[in-house]
Amino acid sequence: MRTKVLAVTVPFLLSLHLAGCFLVAAGAGAGAGIYLTSRGAEAMVEQPMDGLVARTQAAFTELGVRPVGETIDHEGDTREFRGTKEDLDVTVKLERKSPSATQVEVTARRNMAEWDKEFAQRLLARIAAP
Secondary structure, X not given: OHHHHHHHHHHHHHHHHHHHHHHHHHOOOXXXXXXXXXXXXXXXXXXXXXXXXXXXXXXXXXXXXXXXEEEEXXXXXXXXXXXXXXXXXXXXXXXXXXXXXXXXXXXXXXXXXXXXXXXXXXXXXXXXXX
């Protein structure tokens, strides 16, 4: 009996996990599969960095993130935006991978050991939206 339960339970749980991964990836829209990391969310977005800079600033405003800093490194190929929202320290890192593709990483840190991955995912989905 125990073997039958495991034979049914394991595939079922695996299918739920895979369905969740699919939904996260599908939620980003065309050209951007969002995946969760240990600290937030990331995606490869098929858009030039310049357009994503404006989208990041608009997403900060739309989601109530107060900008507190911005850095540009590597001759403009990497840009980082920092902001705060209530008890969150928010960071968006844009890294140009090609003229038409940008790696986007979003983190929302609540304290030294706690991250708000849901907010990071929501912010990234807003930035990557077509």
